[in-house]
Amino acid sequence: MLITINGRGMEVALDPRTSLLDLLREHLELHGTKKGCDQGACGACTVLADGERILSCMALAVQYEGRSISTVEGLARDGTLHPLQQAFIDHDGFQCGYCTPGQICSAIGMAAEIARGVPSAVTPDLAAITILPTRDELRERMSGNLCRCGAHNGIIDAITEICTTEAAA
Amino acid sequence: MTTIRDAAQKIMQTAIGLAPERWLPGGTPDPLIGRHGAIGSSVPRVDGPRKVKGEAPFAAEVPARNMTYAALVYSTIARGHIATLETDAAQAAPGVVLVMTYRNAPRMAPPAVFMSDPRAAGASSLPVMQDDAIHWNGEPIAVILAETQEQADHAATLVRVTYTEEAASTSFEYAAAHAHRPDNVLGEPAVIEIGNAEAALAEAAHKIDRTYHTPRYSHAAIEPHAATVWWEADGQLIVHDATQMLNGTRWTLAGIFGLKEEQIRILSPFVGGGFGGKALWNHQILAIAASRLSGRPVRVALSREGVFRVSGGRTTTRQRVALGARADGTLSALIHTGIAAMTAYNNCPEQFSFPARHLYAAGSFKLEQKVADIDMVANTFMRAPGESVGTFALESAIDELADDMGLDPIELRRRIEPAKDPTSDHPFSSRHLLDAYARGAERFGWSARSPTPRARREGEWLIGMGVATATYPYYRMPGGTARITLTRAGHACVAMASHEMGMGTATVQVQATADRLGLPLTHVTFAYGDTALPPGTIAGGSSQTASIAAAVTAAGEKLVSALLKLVGNASPLAGLKAGDIVARDGGLGHRALADRFESYVSILSRANRDQVSAEAEAPMPLEVQKYAMHSYGAQFCEVRVNAVTGETRVSRFLGAFDTGRIVNPRTAASQFRGGIIMGLGLALTEETLFDERTGRIMNASLAEYHVPVHLDVPEIDVIWTDTPDPRAPLGAHGIGEIGITGVGAAVANAVYNATGRRIRDLPITLDKLLGST
Amino acid sequence: MTPFSYARAGDTTAATHLGVAAGAKYLGGGTNLVDLMRETIERPDTLVDVTGLSRTIEERGDGSLMIGAAVRNTAVAEHRAVRERYPVLARAILAGASGQIRNMATVGGNILQRTRCLYFYDDAARCNKRTPGAGCDAIDGFNRAHAILGASPTCVATHPSDMCVALAALGAVVHLENATGARTMPLVDLHRLPAGRPEVETLLEPGELITAIELPQLPCAVRSTYRKVRDRASYSFALVSVAAVLDRSDDGMVRDVRLALGGVAHKPWRAFTAEAALRGRPTNEACFRAAAEAELADAAPLRDNGFKIELTRRTIVAVLNELAGEAA
Known part of the structure; x- marks a missing residue:
């Protein structure tokens, strides 16, 4: 089947059991996307499918035929870090680094959801057209990405910087 | 294990004559402890780019x-x-x-x-x-x-x-009834008795005698x-x-x-992520x-x-803390005893009685640990084993006593602050716990707390504040060897088989080595994570920073000697002794005479050497034999407990730490916060469910083992005294574990202040509070 | 995971023809089924991917809303008509799982997700749901999250969906289709109580596919909400949840009310008894409490979950108070 990974079309032959995560890690040697639980409970495997954040561990790769997948490896451009990657460094938004690619991909997908006006469980007014990226909004929306080192404050700081910069731009 | 204690003592006896005096009484502290250079600056992680790009290989x-x-x-x-x-x-x-x-x-x-x-x-x-x-x-x-x-x-x-x-032995109650005293607890005695604590307790003007339970926990590294x-x-x-x-x-x-x-x-x-697991x-x-x-x-x-x-996690404990106090708020009796579940095949008795051995002055002590044999996967060290759950019991009891006596809990701790280690009699190498309390109280706004429970409510939410002491020992592990290789280009590479699990190991060692050798950060690298390198020590007991630094110090001294042997008569360094030399500005120089200086590049070029290498083992950690060496902190917590549902949310948290010199404020803050957040899980959400009918763990999943998520974590303020410990390399203590200590009690004490309800059984889930709200 | 074959259905007819085969299962976002397959609790021979079907939300002339079964949870929650006219549904969906999972999960899959009972998930344990007649280790085990209503001696599991609780409150209708025809069924009837056969969780016929969910016109649902009580602030299953719609007349009486409970039973629990006790009564706390108590009259605690009875009572009262306050 044909699938696009980080802008490159790839032809892969797969066992239908193979998850999108294992396709990336074991077949394409793209190890940036992490396996933390393989049960949809930690968010370490988050990738973007046509711009939407999903859990690649719960995704059978065959279901994503013809789709465009972006992983952490596709974020930097011409050797320059994505602004969010740089913000994670600046705010020390990680320690061991294992949940980090998932946090970053999730945050990119999440920022698009906010920009689109998708509400969250803590959005006070469901009818609101514009969602403000408050810390609680970001915390709720990032709660599907576990971090065990306890870098939560730095992660939210980094995302806040990006969301407010983008909102201002 | 008596083996290790005997072996360690033997090594101590033979080594005592050889050890450098730097860390011992009368010794000269590490010259770097007061210096502000690379050490003390918020250097970004050297491996940051690889981690954010997903390029760090696991x-x-x-x-x-x-x-x-x-x-x-x-x-x-x-x-x-x-x-x-x-x-x-x-x-x-x-x-x-x-x-x-x-x-x-x-x-x-x-x-x-x-x-x-x-x-x-x-x-x-x-x-x-x-x-x-x-x-x-x-x-x-x-x-x-x-x-x-x-x-x-x-x-x-x-x-x-x-x-x-x-x-199979799978019932804690049954096994606890047959609990036995281990030979030792991590090389320390399983029992310490000073005076007759039970008698003193019986006669005390004020007393608290409580039992606390802590569950099994899992490291749950991602x-x-x-x-x-x-x-x-x-x-x-x-x-x-x-x-x-x-x-x-x-x-x-x-x-x-x-x-x-x-x-x-x-x-x-x-x-x-490791955390001991x-x-x-x-x-x-x-x-x-x-x-x-x-x-x-x-x-x-x-x-x-x-x-x-x-892989096992932190084991379950049942602890008794009994405090007898005199009318002036000093302690006449401090009793901390209890039982931890363990297997017959391992050595992790969860040293919950350790904090009580060193924290407070008391007229008498009874400190005892037992183990209950359970057939389960071997339990193991998990972030501040012992101290994390031990401080939950001890610091909850201190809060209960303060409440009982009508004393502010910080004031009570002032009255029981010891002048020297209360059970070993050793002097403290560095102890500024009350300073941490004072700074923390000021910044957190502790004075706004009402001593009366249930005094503050906003809508459905009852709001309370709590405080507890954090403490963790200073450890430096023996046996580590560092090799420094200095190249003709003036670059130094330190090599040691040590570990990076998120602590920022390479980053802080690059900082320390840069200052040690007088090099810019860009000219130092740190090689680790490979047994092909000189042997490192474990990443455990919050010991790695000090252990590596001591080895690098020794190797650095050897490197200077090696370089001095290379300089010829034409060098500005000619004739100088190692004792006259300091490393600075990318080379070596006389400690007083500015013109007596030669750069590393010049020394190696003149000697026509591509590189010089020096390797040395760290001296034995004898400092801990002479001093009581510990880290401290004051954990401040504000919780909101929902009066309808019993849900507890932590709204504010501040940790004020006294852990010696802070090598890198950026990574240090992350370490402290990380410990505190794991402590929030310990306090509120985490429990490994061990089905006593079968001995099987039933929530073997991250969906059902509840580590805190982003929305559970408020902004966490961390501050520190930054007072160097003159007995420690760099003046620094390891800080990976202290953050989790005291958190359980700080949360529980805040919950009490909010609701009037003492929860002595972790985690504090809403069902335990529902009846009282 | 046991080997299986995979087929992507181009339309509903093709899907139901494939789906009628023994051992076939429909695959939505996979967020529950793939997990259960990895645990080998589910071992389908064929997966029929139906995520390409019925992906639209249609606002119909009669005021109802027709939501295709393959619409993603996020798409439902962000749809303006849902947010404005059925806020309880948007709130319930947003209270569930995580952003990533809501982007993957379909409406149909959400409805058919299976219990999170710890003993159901561990094949070392006895479970009547997994192996009929094997026994139930949850009844005397860790059952803090388990049912207080409608349980049986064979099964005390709960249905984990948040979305379904709102759908139950809203009187949603499930559109079904198989190779022999189409039919509709109220969502509250779709899921079964365990009784003697906990392995049979719904009234779906073999090969029957959920094609859409219909939300009937319910103008009073603009005043509706969902409250979920759980062990962490986000990303965990409900201990108890309450979906409520309250229509208050100008004189402060309950003109209409819809109430459903999550986390308390083998199915999304529509609180008909409480609703009956509330209609025509004043919107005050005493009436709310009496209604909650009436609903919970038959609630039965297990070893660990007795707190849920009081928690449910309180949460019902708090939610109704909130809606009554908004209406005032």
Whole structure:
């Protein structure tokens, strides 16, 4: 089947059991996307499918035929870090680094959801057209990405910087 | 283990004459402790770019030609024997390369269990897959190797096994009734009695006598345990592991497989969270054995369930804290006793009584730990083992006493502040706990707290504040060796087989070495994570920073001597002795005379050398024999408890720490916060559910084992005294663990202040509060 | 995971023809089924991917809303008509799982997700749901999250969906289709109580596919909400949840009310008894409490979950108070 990974079309032959995560890690040697639980409970495997954040561990790769997948490896451009990657460094938004690619991909997908006006469980007014990226909004929306080192404050700081910069731009 | 204590004492006696006096009484403190250079600055992590790009390689990501993938089958009973074991279907399944059980596993010696020897790293002394005996529910009974992970996982489900069950010890209450005193608790006595504490308690004007329970906890590092292993043609064993004890693992594996240490190389450059859990468990041993049988590389990446089945966590405890106080608020009696569940095959009695040995002055003490034998996966060290749950009990009781006496809990702690270590009589090397309290109280706004519970409410939310002491010992591990290689270009590379699990190991050691050698940060690198390098010490006991720094200091001194031997008569350094020399400005110079200086580049060029190397072992950690060396902190917490549902949310948190010199404020803040957040999980949400009917862990999943999520974590303020400890290298203490200590009590005390309800049984889930709100 | 074949259905007819085969299962976002397959609790021979079907939300002339079964949870929650006219549904969906999972999960899959009972998930445990007649280890085990209403001696599991609780309150209708025809069924009837056969969780016929969910016109649902009580602030299953719609007349009486409970039973629990007790009564706390108590009259605690009875009572009262306050 044909699938696009980080802008490159790839032809892969797969066992239908193979998850999108294992396709990336074991077949394409793209190890940036992490396996933390393989049960949809930690968010370490988050990738973007046509711009939407999903859990690649719960995704059978065959279901994503013809789709465009972006992983952490596709974020930097011409050797320059994505602004969010740089913000994670600046705010020390990680320690061991294992949940980090998932946090970053999730945050990119999440920022698009906010920009689109998708509400969250803590959005006070469901009818609101514009969602403000408050810390609680970001915390709720990032709660599907576990971090065990306890870098939560730095992660939210980094995302806040990006969301407010983008909102201002 | 008496072995280790005897061995350690013997080493101490022989080494005492040789040790540099730097860390000992009368010694000159590390010259770097007061210097502001690279040390003390918020340097970004040197491995940051690799981590944010997903380029940092972890153990399950190492490629190998002809790889096989392992899946494990786990027992479903806690104790007994395998009666029948059918593996034909698994063997015949597509892609299967090997089915290994006790019937065909190679003969392997049992692992040397941690503490049985200074080099031992085994989590348990149980033999691994050597016979049909079952010792815990979840013990691996078969290993499948297949061409793909999917094939291995499927074949594992085809193994059929029946058991002959035997009565297992799985009830804590039952085992506690037969609890026994271990030989020692991490080399310390299991019992300390000073005076007659029970009698003093009976006579005390004010007394508190309470029982506290803490559950099992899991490290729940986001990276599951994994290893990629193979045997080279020459018999060399290569293990890409996720470990926080490289050299110990190598030594222990050598014993298991009958190899020389030099025949084994272990690499572990990045560990996706450890917290004490990334040790030598069954999975690496089984992967190595299966690789030997199959002749192919093996990747064993435990499933999340597998992590819970194969690797143990923090054990459960039942603790009694009894405090007797005089009318003036000083203590006449301090009793802290209790029982921790443990297996008969390991040495982790969860040293919950340690804080009470060093924190407060009292007229009498009774401190005792027992263990209850349980058939379960070996429990192990988890972030501040002992101190985390011990401070929950002790600091809750202190709060109860203060409340009982009508004293502010910080004021009570002022009245029981000791002048010297209360049980060892040693002087403190550095103790500024009350300073931490004062700074923390000021910044947190402690004075706004009402001493009366339920005094503050906003809508459905009852709001309360609590405080507790954090404490963790200073450790420096013996045996580490550093090598510094200085090149003609003026670059230094420090090499030592140490570990990076998120602490910022390389970053802070680059900082320390830069200042030690007078080099800019850009001219220093740190090589680690590989047993091919000089031996490191474990990443445990918050000891790595000091342990590495001591070795680098020793190697640095040797390097200076080596360089001085190279300088000729034409050098501005000619004739100078090592004692006159300081490293500065990219070279060496006289400590007083500015013109007596030569750069490293010049020294090496003049001597026509490409590089100079020096290697030295750190001196024995004798400082801890002479001083009571500990870290401290004051944990301030504000909670909101929902009066309708009993839900507790932490709204504010501040940790004020006294941990010596802070080497890197950026990574230090992250370490403190990380500990505090794990403490919030300990206090509120986490519990490994051990079904006492079967001895089986029932929530072996991150969906049902509840680590805090982003929305559970408020902004956490951390501050520090930054007062150097003159007895420690760099003046610094390790800080990986202290953050979690005291958090359980700070939260519980805040919950009491909010609701009037004392919860003495962690975690503080809403059902425990529902009745009172 | 047991080997299986995979087929992507181009339309509903093709799907139901494939789906009628023994051992076939429909695959939505996979967020529950793939997990259960990995645990080998589910072992389908064929997966029929239906995520390409019925992906629209249609606002119909009669005021109802027709939501295709393959619409993603996020798409439902962000749809303006849902947010404005059925806020309880948007709130319930947003209270569930995580952003990533809501982006993957379909409406149909959400409805058919299976219990999170710890003993159901562990094949070392006895479970009547997994192996009929095997026994139930949850009844005397860890059952803090388990049912207080409608349980049986064979099964005390709960249905984990948040979305379904809102759908139950809103009187949603499930549109079904198989190779022999189409039919509709109220969502509250779709899921079964365990009784003697906990392995049968719904009234779906073999091969029957959920094609859409219909939300009937319910103008008073503009005043509706969902409250979920759980062990952490986000990303965990409900201990108890309450979906409520309250229509208050100008004189402060309950003109209409819809109430459903999550986390308390084997199915999304529509609180008909409480609703009956509330209609025509004043919107005050005493009436709310009496209604909650009437609903919970038959609630039965297990070893660990007795707190849920009081928690449910309180949460019902708090939610109704909130809606009454908004209306005032």
